[in-house]
Amino acid sequence: MKMHKILKRILEEKFYEIIKRKQKGLYFRPFWDRPIFDLKAYLEKENFTIIAEIKRASPLKGSLRADFNPVKLAESYIKAGAKAISIITEEFFFYGSLEYLAAVRVLTNLPLLRKDFIFDPIQIEEAKAFGADFVLLIADLLSFEDLRELYGYTKKLGLSALTEVHSEDNLEKALSVGVDVIGINNRNLKTLELDPDHAYKLLPLIPKGTPVIAESGISTPEEAKALKKAGFKGVLIGTALVKSENPGLLLNKMVEAL
Numbered sequence: 001m002k003m004h005k006i007l008k009r010i011l012e013e014k015f016y017e018i019i020k021r022k023q024k025g026l027y028f029r030p031f032w033d034r035p036i037f038d039l040k041a042y043l044e045k046e047n048f049t050i051i052a053e054i055k056r057a058s059p060l061k062g063s064l065r066a067d068f069n070p071v072k073l074a075e076s077y078i079k080a081g082a083k084a085i086s087i088i089t090e091e092f093f094f095y096g097s098l099e100y101l102a103a104v105r106v107l108t109n110l111p112l113l114r115k116d117f118i119f120d121p122i123q124i125e126e127a128k129a130f131g132a133d134f135v136l137l138i139a140d141l142l143s144f145e146d147l148r149e150l151y152g153y154t155k156k157l158g159l160s161a162l163t164e165v166h167s168e169d170n171l172e173k174a175l176s177v178g179v180d181v182i183g184i185n186n187r188n189l190k191t192l193e194l195d196p197d198h199a200y201k202l203l204p205l206i207p208k209g210t211p212v213i214a215e216s217g218i219s220t221p222e223e224a225k226a227l228k229k230a231g232f233k234g235v236l237i238g239t240a241l242v243k244s245e246n247p248g249l250l251l252n253k254m255v256e257a258l
């Protein structure tokens with residue numbers, strides 16, 4: 001789907017308005033000219049990638065941090081050695097924002113993930129306009145046709161996708177679409193229950209050449225190290241970092257432990 005020029009203009013206007021309001025004194029422009037990003041190649045090049053998440057709240061736990069500041073959090077992640085940053089942009093349940101994505105984009109060239117519930121190609125356009133390098137596509141929430149369309153459109157825009165699965169059926173769906181990076185979510189989106197060992201169970205079902213990221217409920221350096229040893233190419237960590245007294249220190253301990 002090609003973006004209509006009026007829509008593009010609306011997004012640009014919105015972008016400038018937000019930036020002017022929130023980041024006085026700094027110069028920004030939409031990030032349509034970001035280089036093409038290949039998540040699979042990036043994960044293969046890196047030894048192990050910790051994707052540190054900027055997550056203001058969760059539907060179950062509410063606000064995760066009283067002094068939440070996405071820019072400060074991102075700065076501490078960058079300093080601590082994060083290899084990528086995930087920014088939750090969903091507004092109503094996670095209190096996220098596309099503004100956070102744009103604000104982090106200007107801080108770093110690290111790969112940025114727009115983490116949201118993506119159902120429509122326009123959300124992928126937004127992701128690109130606000131500076132993301134890759135988006136989350138949740139196979140458990142999309143039909144085969146929708147996943148194929150959104151995945152294809154993501155690639156067409158020069159972005160990458162982290163395709164998340166929880167169930168074996170949805171893993172098969174993602175593999176038949178031909179996605180190149182899989183995230184296994186330890187959280188069951190039907191029940192919201194967390195099983196920290198779930199990712200280990202699905203890993204053997206994924207072809208060797210497909211990098212796999214373990215997601216949710218990971219909170220210690222030992223857990224990250226064990227996942228690396230088992231063959232995961234990275235982990236996605238939110239709550240444990242955001243709730244930590246010193247997110248940068250905890251992340252650095254994880255990085256050092258690998």
Ligand SMILES: O=C(O)c1ccccc1NCC(=O)[C@H](O)[C@H](O)COP(=O)(O)O
Nearest residue numbers: 058059060215216217218237238239240
């Ligand atoms: O985090 C939640 O409570 C949640 C509830 C419903 C749907 C999705 C949810 N989380 C989204 C995520 O995928 C996590 O933010 C991400 O995997 C990091 O997990 P964690 O380290 O456990 O915060």
